[in-house]
Amino acid sequence: MRPLLLITAAFAGSMVLILNLVGQPVDAADDPQLAAVKKQFVGHYELVSFISYPAGGGEVDNNYIGRIMYDEHDQMSAQGMPKDLPARAAQTTELVRGGFAYWGPVTWDVSQNKVTHYVEGSPTRGSWVGEDNVRYYEFTADGLLKLSIRDDSGRTTGTLTWRRIE
Template sequence: MAPYTGAMKMITALALLLLSAGFAVGAVQRPDAARVKQQMVGSYKLVSFVNIDQNGVATKSPFTIGQISYDAAGRMSAQLMREGRARLTTPQASEAERATAYSGFISYYGRYTIDADKGTVTHHVEGGMSPNMVGAELVRYYEFSPDGKSLFLMVKNGERVTGRLQWDRY
């Protein structure tokens, strides 16, 4: 086997440098996600929820009451409801009355993961009021207020924000 030439030593050193830089970048990303997770953990009350149309016009969502929680083990749950939902008239309410009540409430739970580089939290739905939500991966773009008391979650369609929710810590 021929001894390393000057060029070979330089190539080897450069390869090792690039490899170690790759490990350093990977190491930097993980604490970032851990820091975001630590900041996100807690329970929040819904303050506002607006839907944004293709022209950028925001309208208040009918879902005005809610709570979302994230724990340190990577679990989350969310509940949203319409204000002023009518109570069922009897325990054996009609199908129409139950359908109206059902449509005024959103609830789901599951794991969550954070991608700090993309600024997203993904809710991996394991169960929910609607069976169609089970197995869904709901990607939300997050921001925190400077004081850390508010969490903003944005729903996007491509690059366009279609919904914005403000949650304040309890």
């Protein structure tokens, strides 16, 4: 019985090793296309627009301002708020909330033009901590970064357009 246990343990250990290797993200050093995309992302951006696309059709300008940053260590942070938030806050003594702020590591899936923000922290959206904010990216000819949000069926529900701050 002991030899069978040793073989089973060795097999299980090999399977864990194989699963770990399969689950590892591709390193940019091994993929020039990924390295180029990561380099293109690194920098600071200001929010140009945040447009939502309701299920019933049309589009809604959320009238936001904000910043997003990607660094060379595969980390990101983003903040955004309604432009009228300060004016609304000035009209009351109550706490006025709105917007988003979060940070964490980031990975890219170049084949799907997908960037995933792994939310480590968020003072504005506590429920986001531990979640993945998946965005589909596009760099436009005029240098803008468009990050689109999709629902479970693949429908685009929103697009945040960012301009690099030089």
